[in-house]
Amino acid sequence: MKRVEESKEILEIIKDLPADSYEEGQEVCEKLLAGGPATIELLVAMVGQEFGDPDGVQPKYALHGMVHHASRPGADEQRKMLAKTLAGQLDADHSDELKAFVVRQLQLCGSADEVPALAKLLSSDRLCDPAAQALSAIGGSQVEKALNSALSGATGSRKVTIEQAIAFVSAK
Numbered sequence: 001m002k003r004v005e006e007s008k009e010i011l012e013i014i015k016d017l018p019a020d021s022y023e024e025g026q027e028v029c030e031k032l033l034a035g036g037p038a039t040i041e042l043l044v045a046m047v048g049q050e051f052g053d054p055d056g057v058q059p060k061y062a063l064h065g066m067v068h069h070a071s072r073p074g075a076d077e078q079r080k081m082l083a084k085t086l087a088g089q090l091d092a093d094h095s096d097e098l099k100a101f102v103v104r105q106l107q108l109c110g111s112a113d114e115v116p117a118l119a120k121l122l123s124s125d126r127l128c129d130p131a132a133q134a135l136s137a138i139g140g141s142q143v144e145k146a147l148n149s150a151l152s153g154a155t156g157s158r159k160v161t162i163e164q165a166i167a168f169v170s171a172k
Helices: 002-016 022-034 036-047 054-070 075-092 097-108 112-123 128-136 141-151 156-170
Strands: none
Touching: 002 022, 002 054, 022 036, 022 054, 022 075, 036 075, 036 097, 054 075, 054 097, 054 128, 075 097, 075 112, 075 141, 097 112, 097 128, 097 141, 112 141, 112 156, 128 141, 128 156, 141 156
């Protein structure tokens, strides 16, 4: 019952998205981030399991806005909390489509801390490409190690994707 009430509160906060002004959008993001991991997890669940779920438009918009808001200079604690929570959703029982959305958000706000969660997805035919893109955006030696480790078991298009990501990260 508590989760239903929390969902209603979140829907009330995000009902007017997109906001009419930058300032209003920032207020919404601050309210949502103040709810911590529980709010982020509820928003992810509200997105829906399938691409194009009309009920998931505002939760998706809210999450994407939160990622941008938390990635601004001086908001490192918010970014870390958001990225850690999103990375935790990759182990949840979500569809590959929902996980791909989460990965795309981590591409924008993730750091070396999220590399292990993203690296696990390199073995998935559906999630290898978005995971490789997110890892490439993060970059660094930990990403290179994860990509090289995944390459040994990769075949077909996954192998090509991982090889391209390795080349990109190595060139940075």
